[in-house]
Amino acid sequence: MIRVGINGYGTIGKRVADAIREQPDMEVHGVGKRSPDYVAVGADEEGYPVYAVDEDRADGFREIGIDLAGSVDDLVAESDIIVDATPSGIGAENRPLYERHGTPALFQGGEDATVAEVSFNARANYDEAEDAEYARVVSCNTTGLSRFLAPLHENYGVEKARVTLVRRGGDPDQTGRGPINDTVPDPVSIPSHHGPDVQTVFPELDIDTIGLKVPTTMMHVHSVNVTLEERPDDVGEVTDLYRAEDRILTIPDYAGIDGAGTLKDLAQDAGRPRGDIWENCLWEESLTLQGKDLYCMQAIHQEADVVPENVDAIRALEGELSGPESRALTNETLGIDLGYLHDRTDLTAVRRTPDESPADD
Amino acid sequence: MIRVGINGYGTIGKRVADAIREQPDMEVHGVGKRSPDYVAVGADEEGYPVYAVDEDRADGFREIGIDLAGSVDDLVAESDIIVDATPSGIGAENRPLYERHGTPALFQGGEDATVAEVSFNARANYDEAEDAEYARVVSCNTTGLSRFLAPLHENYGVEKARVTLVRRGGDPDQTGRGPINDTVPDPVSIPSHHGPDVQTVFPELDIDTIGLKVPTTMMHVHSVNVTLEERPDDVGEVTDLYRAEDRILTIPDYAGIDGAGTLKDLAQDAGRPRGDIWENCLWEESLTLQGKDLYCMQAIHQEADVVPENVDAIRALEGELSGPESRALTNETLGIDLGYLHDRTDLTAVRRTPDESPADD
Structure with missing residues (x-):
């Protein structure tokens, strides 16, 4: 079971989390969230452990009844792989954190291509990500x-x-x-x-x-x-x-x-x-x-x-399935x-x- | 089990159908649909029997693999109650059809208030619809x-x-x-x-x-x-x-x-x-x-x-539950x-x- 940490729980992050939950070979270890708002409440209602992006706002999470599982640093340390779904440009700033923990990571297409050694699309170049530690799922x-x-x-x-x-x-x-x-x-x-x-x-x-x-x-x-x-x-x-x-x-x-x-x-x-x-x-x-x-x-x-592409990219980096196998599994579990x-x-x-x-x- | 016919399967009709399906005391007998398009395909995929509003278009339904259950006249004859969710103004034209079959009916708020003896809101005046044969769910x-x-x-x-x-x-x-x-x-x-x-x-x-x-x-x-x-x-x-x-x-x-x-x-x-x-x-x-x-x-x-209001209005006309009972049941089954x-x-x-x-x- 691949433990996936989602850093950034916005438009893409929450969808990727829900998609991972449907997979038989991976699980959501937790999600990194900055603001204690309705989206954070949604994560908690879904049962995703919430990790604070900004520890100065921990009180805000507590006030709305969210018991934080830790900081994003903890999330990165505990996860087998990180899906970085933070806003454009923040992903590149986060890469040193992932490197420090030796945790492989996916970035999103809002980052420059230089953020990772591979730019990924499951249909076009799944195999190229198989030996990579970092990949960028294109926009x-x-x-x-x-x-x-x-x-x-x-x-x-x-x-x-x-x-x-x-x-x-x-x-x-x-x-x-x-x-x-x-x-x-x-x-x-x-x-x-x-x-x-x-x-x-x-x-x-x-x-x-x-x-x-x-x-x-x-x-x-x-x-x-x-x-x-x-x-x-x-x-x-x-x-x-x-x-x-x-x-x-x-x-x-x-x-x-x-x-x-x-x-x-x-x-x-x-x-x-x-x-x-x-x-x-x-x-x-x-x-x-x-x-x-x-x-x-x-x-x-x-x-x-890009949601199914993120799921496939996790498998490509972990080297578990071939591209066609992963795509078929993702399609079936999500109902594509x-x-x-x-x-x-x-x-x-x-x-x-x-x-x-x-x-x- | 109240057999409900939905005449008009558009924005409101399809939502009312799905809401009725969740109720323990009523079922969707069928839906009246005019155009053989993606919405009709959706009704068929949901398993709702489709009745033709316009029998001249029966071939169009056949071509996309929909076996029509009959005409809207049949739907009205076979149902205990009709939810008319046709476009504004068509509901009033349909009332004689419902009267001919002695089938009670709900109309939507796009119709003039004169289309029915009661204008209905579940919170405000549920009881007033209890003896009515026709009611209009307000807009x-x-x-x-x-x-x-x-x-x-x-x-x-x-x-x-x-x-x-x-x-x-x-x-x-x-x-x-x-x-x-x-x-x-x-x-x-x-x-x-x-x-x-x-x-x-x-x-x-x-x-x-x-x-x-x-x-x-x-x-x-x-x-x-x-x-x-x-x-x-x-x-x-x-x-x-x-x-x-x-x-x-x-x-x-x-x-x-x-x-x-x-x-x-x-x-x-x-x-x-x-x-x-x-x-x-x-x-x-x-x-x-x-x-x-x-x-x-x-x-x-x-x-x-208006979707939960239509569900409650069906119960009001059928005289099955009190207003608070019906609202509570609708809220629970839909997850309101x-x-x-x-x-x-x-x-x-x-x-x-x-x-x-x-x-x-």
């Missing part, structure tokens, strides 16, 4: 792009990828972030950091990215173009490729799912914890082939898609399967025949 | 106001209530509704319909309401002023009154819950289905007494607060209890002593 957007690009890279070769990331302004509980009524180039310099970040997973892959922020809180949406080295027979072949991927939810045309709101509604109807969508959400109708140029749109739930949207009907017919695609030479 | 906002006003009405008397309703523009999946960047008086005429609607529950209560719409999808927020007939000793007395209410979540100051986003985050952390908040959410810190004038702010989850935010700590101290409230009388 939600880079995770989504890595999952999307892997099958194209393997089957057709990627000559060049160009992606516009229409990013959510903040998470639903981050009411203080903007923009409130604007579409903001962010960063205005091109490429955004996402392209180089994808190259930490696929070093040879040619990709340029552009980022903007909009006043929504639900999901990021990517407008994707990939020029392939080898042309698929038709777009149906590409659709089938993505239908076979375990962490890509291909949205069938009939479903009436027209945006992030309906996607969240679907996830809630399916009983997903916190309405989380762990998969990339790829609109099948948007998949379009123009010569060797593939186009599509996909939505990425920024709070959720909305395949019933497809299974219930015969959707093998290709949406668009070549004849209906006039510019499709 | 989310009227439900929230009725729950809030009942304890004041009973303990101090309400001389006059004045409420500004800052309403969400649409639900999260209603991407086509506005406003997208405005604060819109809606309606611009005063009072809005909410005041008169509260009077369908409290006929004698003097209340004026003003409504506006803002570009959010999460919750409504009410700015409340009530001039009381009798002055409470201090605001702590009022706080205690609300802490004792079963469907009012009083938000303690320590929790760091600053808006609808954090409220939804709390509900998700607590494992609530769909992140639903069935209670009024009343900020304790906002409760303020100036002479006989009480002020506060409360948030209302428009998708959820976030009391751990308070139980874990000694919060009996009154937030603000009279001395700190200089303008207080």
Whole structure:
């Protein structure tokens, strides 16, 4: 049983904790928390031992009935591995603490790639983390792009990828972030950091990215173009490729799912914890082939898609299972399967025949 | 076992269905659904028999693997009671169908009060529905106001209530509704319909309401002023009154819950289905007494607060349990209890002593 310490119990940390609890081969040893607020109360209600990030605030925890299990230093000493889910930049500051205790650690994608020897995505490069002591689970957007690009890279070769990331302004509980009524180039310099970040997973892959922020809180949406080295027979072949991927939810045309709101509604109807969508959400109708140029749109739930990746990364560092074995176990235990949207009907017919695609030479 | 038919399986209908499934004395006989989309697939996955609202679309259901159980006419004939959760105005059109089959029915608050002989709120007037064949469960906002006003009405008397309703523009999946960047008086005429609607529950209560719409999808927020007939000793007395209410979540100051986003985050952390908040959410810190004038702010989850009211209304019409018995059973089966935010700590101290409230009388 791998004892996992979660340092930072916010949007990602609490989801990773709940995901670890579902695994047969690991357990939550405790969580590091800074503020004695409703989220701390939630951790205590879940039965997670709480360790103080800031010992000066110990009284605040006591006042709301939380018996601290110790300090974060204790948490690091007692755990087999740490998932650092602290805010961007704090992870790098924490690395010396993990080194001092000889405790392996995962960092999140908000850190620079230099924080760890491997940048990790379970679909793309699980094996590279097997000998590492530190790994960085790449960000939600880079995770989504890595999952999307892997099958194209393997089957057709990627000559060049160009992606516009229409990013959510903040998470639903981050009411203080903007923009409130604007579409903001962010960063205005091109490429955004996402392209180089994808190259930490696929070093040879040619990709340029552009980022903007909009006043929504639900999901990021990517407008994707990939020029392939080898042309698929038709777009149906590409659709089938993505239908076979375990962490890509291909949205069938009939479903009436027209945006992030309906996607969240679907996830809630399916009983997903916190309405989380762990998969990339790829609109099948948007998949379009123009010569060797593939186009599509996909939505990425920024709070959720890295959660199964963290679980897999723990197994990669501990060297317990192969990548496919770990992914399958994580998928099964979390319930990463909305395949019933497809299974219930015969959707093998290709949406668009070549004849209906006039510019499709 | 009361066989309940749900006519209209949208935002409210699907939540009412799931709530009924948790009850020991009733069962979902089937649901009426118009469109063969992801929501219909969800109903089928849940095991609810699906009845076609529009028989011309039967082929669409068949194509996605849904074996229709019949038409809505069949659903009405086979059920002991119907919960009509169709869009506003359709309920009234449906009443003749229910009458033809002699099937009692509940309507939702989007209908005019004339659709049924009783406008219902479980806290305020459960008993009035006991002999009725038709009842209207009042809207989310009227439900929230009725729950809030009942304890004041009973303990101090309400001389006059004045409420500004800052309403969400649409639900999260209603991407086509506005406003997208405005604060819109809606309606611009005063009072809005909410005041008169509260009077369908409290006929004698003097209340004026003003409504506006803002570009959010999460919750409504009410700015409340009530001039009381009798002055409470201090605001702590009022706080205690609300802490004792079963469907009012009083938000303690320590929790760091600053808006609808954090409220939804709390509900998700607590494992609530769909992140639903069935209670009024009343900020304790906002409760303020100036002479006989009480002020506060409360948030209302428009998708959820009427759900337990529908369950109770079924029992009221069927004459099975008393109001307090039904409410207690509904609360327990659904898990309407976030009391751990308070139980874990000694919060009996009154937030603000009279001395700190200089303008207080």
